Amino acid sequence: MPFEAELEADQSDLVQQVVDDYWRRQLAQAEPPFIAYLLKKQWTPEKLADKLAPHLSRSYAELDGPVGPVDPVVAGEQLRVAWENVREAWQTMRAEVEELLLTDPGLNRRRYALERIPSWLESMAAYLTEAPEDHSCFDEFERFTTSYLADSVKKGHQPPQHPFFALCERLHEAQRDFEQINDKRLAAFVMEGLAYLRHELPVRKRRQRVQAFDDLLANLYGALRGPAAATLTESLRRRYRAALIDEFQDTDPVQYEIFRTVFREAGAPVFLVGDPKQAIYSFRGADVFAYLAAKHDAPERYTLSTNRRSDAPLIAAVNAVFQRPAQPFLLDAIDYEAVDSPPGARPTLTENGNVKPPLQFWFLPGEPAKKGEKARAKGRAEAEIVEAVAGEIARLLQLAQQGKACIGERALEGGDIAVLVRKHYQAEAVRLALQRRGVASVQQSKATVYLSLEADELERLLLAVAEPGRESLLRAAMTTDMLGINGPQLLALGEDETAWNAWVERFHDYHQLWRDQGFMRFFRLFLRREGVAERLLSYRDGERRLTNVQHLAELLQSRATATGDGIEGLLNWFAERRRGRRPTKRPSCAWKATISW
Numbered sequence: 001m002p003f004e005a006e007l008e009a010d011q012s013d014l015v016q017q018v019v020d021d022y023w024r025r026q027l028a029q030a031e032p033p034f035i036a037y038l039l040k041k042q043w044t045p046e047k048l049a050d051k052l053a054p055h056l057s058r059s060y061a062e063l064d065g066p067v068g069p070v071d072p073v074v075a076g077e078q079l080r081v082a083w084e085n086v087r088e089a090w091q092t093m094r095a096e097v098e099e100l101l102l103t104d105p106g107l108n109r110r111r112y113a114l115e116r117i118p119s120w121l122e123s124m125a126a127y128l129t130e131a132p133e134d135h136s137c138f139d140e141f142e143r144f145t146t147s148y149l150a151d152s153v154k155k156g157h158q159p160p161q162h163p164f165f166a167l168c169e170r171l172h173e174a175q176r177d178f179e180q181i182n183d184k185r186l187a188a189f190v191m192e193g194l195a196y197l198r199h200e201l202p203v204r205k206r207r208q209r210v211q212a213f214d215d216l217l218a219n220l221y222g223a224l225r226g227p228a229a230a231t232l233t234e235s236l237r238r239r240y241r242a243a244l245i246d247e248f249q250d251t252d253p254v255q256y257e258i259f260r261t262v263f264r265e266a267g268a269p270v271f272l273v274g275d276p277k278q279a280i281y282s283f284r285g286a287d288v289f290a291y292l293a294a295k296h297d298a299p300e301r302y303t304l305s306t307n308r309r310s311d312a313p314l315i316a317a318v319n320a321v322f323q324r325p326a327q328p329f330l331l332d333a334i335d336y337e338a339v340d341s342p343p344g345a346r347p348t349l350t351e352n353g354n355v356k357p358p359l360q361f362w363f364l365p366g367e368p369a370k371k372g373e374k375a376r377a378k379g380r381a382e383a384e385i386v387e388a389v390a391g392e393i394a395r396l397l398q399l400a401q402q403g404k405a406c407i408g409e410r411a412l413e414g415g416d417i418a419v420l421v422r423k424h425y426q427a428e429a430v431r432l433a434l435q436r437r438g439v440a441s442v443q444q445s446k447a448t449v450y451l452s453l454e455a456d457e458l459e460r461l462l463l464a465v466a467e468p469g470r471e472s473l474l475r476a477a478m479t480t481d482m483l484g485i486n487g488p489q490l491l492a493l494g495e496d497e498t499a500w501n502a503w504v505e506r507f508h509d510y511h512q513l514w515r516d517q518g519f520m521r522f523f524r525l526f527l528r529r530e531g532v533a534e535r536l537l538s539y540r541d542g543e544r545r546l547t548n549v550q551h552l553a554e555l556l557q558s559r560a561t562a563t564g565d566g567i568e569g570l571l572n573w574f575a576e577r578r579r580g581r582r583p584t585k586r587p588s589c590a591w592k593a594t595i596s597w
Contacts, residue, residue: 047507097164137171224340241269306339315341348407395415396417458552481536514567523553
């Protein structure tokens with residue numbers, strides 16, 4: 001790391017500043033329809049930064065821009081002409097169109113319900129009063145097109161014919177073409193934003209003398225290819241005579257090139273432990289192809305042949321699922337090797353004396369969406385899944401009370417059940433659904449972090465920021481590992497009025513920043529100014545500590561965003577979570593918010 005450079009644990013503020021600059025420059029010269037398109041798609045500088053930030057760690061990746069010509073002027077003119085033609089026809093043909101839609105005997109009335117047609121006609125009239133700024137059609141416009149009408153007639157009937165429907169078809173096609181062009185423009189907008197961010201962010205970092213964790217890797221990678229590479233490589237080889245790298249599937253090409261340069265090229269012992277099927281950290285820059293390259297380079301490979309964690313029937317079921325297709329993971333280089341189970345039977349789940357299948361697939365009820373119909377919305381599907389899961393849990397526990405649902409010889413209990421979800425809000429939805437059925441539950445992932453040492457220290461720090469004038473709170477905060485003030489240093493501060501007042505003033509500043517600009521803006525500044533990341537990472541379990549702090553900060557920010565809680569409200573909520581979520585001896589249900597829904 002360059003001399004006098006500060007290690008920045010969270011560079012999101014700096015990333016946002018660069019993205020804000022790019023956003024302003026681009027929109028200052030963009031056409032109004034494209035700006036309206038961005039607003040319609042709910043793009044903001046914050047959303048753009050969220051999309052771009054994960055790709056910063058993939059500096060090795062090349063960017064492919066959108067293919068095909070992008071000419072918004074021609075497409076916009078074609079769309080304007082098509083809209084004018086429909087508007088002109090509407091003025092003289094509305095009555096004919098209305099009569100056709102209301103009286104045609106061949107129309108499928110499930111799609112063209114008589115009671116809904118008047119509202120569609122009013123929407124058409126409003127749409128043709130003034131062209132929308134983003135050139136979009138209203139939701140039901142497609143029902144006036146010849147293609148939709150042709151798909152909406154009864155068997156043996158012909159769709160209604162009218163010139164207005166043909167004009168609507170051409171307008172719909174022109175609007176779709178214009179939308180596709182804007183999609184390409186958005187892709188180019190995002191790509192150019194990433195290129196700008198990759199160029200400008202290092203400039204800002206050098207100017208402000210800060211470095212992020214990814215920069216440390218990039219610097220080492222560059223140094224191993226620089227003029228002093230031989231000296232550095234030899235020094236690393238003397239210091240580290242061998243290497244064992246666990247979870248290797250979560251590495252990226254830069255990391256692997258470092259390992260290969262330092263160890264493999266010297267013939268040093270290197271053990272790489274990993275499974276490409278578990279490469280879940282792509283958001284951190286992990287690249288499964290780096291694993292495959294290492295697999296190719298390795299002179300010897302070993303595979304665990306026995307799964308000692310799972311039940312034998314489940315192991316057999318998973319083997320059957322993944323051995324069936326020729327390419328279960330799409331790539332020839334990633335295969336599936338069947339595994340065995342250890343000898344000896346384990347107690348199994350039975351219902352009314354019958355063994356339950358170890359692996360079951362559920363399908364949402366109802367027919368698949370037909371052509372022209374909208375598929376089931378994601379929110380609705382999630383709600384149905386939540387209700388189905390909660391209902392099944394309640395049913396099994398009710399059977400258990402009657403002695404009809406057992407694991408081996410004992411009745412099934414709530415603590416035997418876990419619901420795996422991707423997001424915290426999904427776990428909360430299941431918890432509420434279970435609560436409605438009288439089944440208590442706890443969320444394991446949040447409870448664990450709320451009971452951590454970092455949660456205790458963070459609460460002490462936030463209390464001091466909330467009341468910076470209270471000496472006892474400030475002293476308690478200063479002795480946390482995050483600030484690292486030891487006993488002698490604290491005594492010395494008590495005898496140095498100037499130094500003590502400087503700390504008080506600093507916490508007053510944090511209080512004001514939290515009050516005026518929100519929790520996360522204050523907390524990011526606090527982490528950076530106080531060097532919290534560097535201090536925590538100096539401990540042997542520093543990565544876990546820092547992860548807990550960041551996780552807690554995200555939970556606090558989510559609460560503040562959802563409720564608008566100020567300092568006092570947020571601290572009360574945090575205290576309730578810390579003291580009200582202690583795990584019971586046998587929880588009724590456990591969550592692990594780590595696995596996909």
